[in-house]
Amino acid sequence: MKKLSLHSKNLILVSFIALGLVFFSFTFAQTTSSDSQETATEEQITLALNDLSDIYGKPVENVKKAREICNSEQFIVRCAEIGKLHNLYKKEKLSQVNTILEQIKGEISAKLSQCTTAECFLDVAKQLSQKILEKNPQLATQLDLTVKKVEEKREVIEAAKEIGVELKACRTMDPNKASVDLLRACVRLSNDDRVGKFISNEFRNANSLNSTLTLRDALDKKEFICGDNTIEGCGKFCLKEVGSIPPVCREITEKFFGPEGMQKLESAHQKVNKVKSEMLKKNKLTPAPIKLPLDCAQNRVVCPDVESVTECPVGQVRYLVRSSPCCQYYSCKPNDDRLNPEAACIRSGGSWDGTTCTMVNNTDQAVRCRQDGGIWNDMRCQMPNSQQQ
Known part of the structure; x- marks a missing residue:
């Protein structure tokens, strides 16, 4: 391309x-x-x-x-x-x-x-x-x-x-920077009989030019996503990939340049892969190893000795401060049920499905009420400061 x-x-x-x-x-x-x-x-x-x-x-x-x-x-x-x-x-x-x-x-x-x-x-x-x-x-x-x-x-x-x-x-x-309109106007000028005698046959027979201009229009309009979406960037993207030709490159070539263009793309891609393969052999290079998830236990990862709470007092919730692949660090903050309906539902003994809180049973609610220091009475939890839940 x-x-x-x-x-x-x-x-x-x-x-x-x-x-x-x-x-x-x-x-x-x-x-x-x-x-x-x-x-x-x-x-x-x-x-x-x-x-x-x-x-x-x-x-x-x-x-x-x-x-x-x-x-x-x-x-x-x-x-x-x-x-x-x-x-x-x-x-x-x-x-x-x-x-x-x-x-x-x-x-x-x-x-x-x-x-x-x-x-x-x-x-x-x-x-x-x-x-x-x-x-x-x-x-x-x-x-x-x-x-x-x-x-x-x-x-x-x-x-x-x-x-x-x-x-x-x-x-x-x-x-490479001229507008599509200017390029097309220059092509029209070159095809004029009065001008043609001064232009080489090689240029006059360059049938791929109009296809290239049409492709540039399509890339500008984001009809295809190919490299950086410029003609040159798309060409580099299609030739740099190791292995098979990216599907978008095949689609573009078939649509704008036909069977002949596809043959040229495949030939160029094969040459690029061959050169890369020869360079790897010559320099005894191997592809970079694939990074697998870290096995924390097997590698005996020890987390830094920093303060990280495991439980929070009544009226506060535990939240993640920062984390790494093997270590998580928590702290406590006041629980604002208005901003966290899931926490409020669970604290009240309910079951949260993402949008709705379903109460499980009165026993669970009574237990939670007493854990919070309240008095369970007639389906209500009476707190010492007279606030009701």
């Missing part, structure tokens, strides 16, 4: 990040991958991250974050300049970067710095593509930066508007 949901949702993010690159990837995303200098040192990367932090306004502590920033159009030029400054490009890639930066200088650079919408970036990209096409048609084709390609990406923006979702939202969302 976990693999199904994570796989599908992560594909959304990867696909839309790739789709959102209006220009081309000569930014930091490339300087830290196959296009970077093979001899680039850790020191070079650190210096580049420091420079990027300065222009970004916040600390950029790792390459992953740098890729995200440099894949934003507003930082594309500065990231390229940082890559050049710290010799992060291979020789062949450097010539492309120089050509692009040369064309961006001036009017295009000014427009680019002022852009705040996808439409604006597309207009600038179209203008840039025309300039590069005139100067170096081969490079424009290599970078997929032709007027036709720009217009195709404009159609993507229009499709997003029609569906009611921003492309940026699909690119930057956290698939």
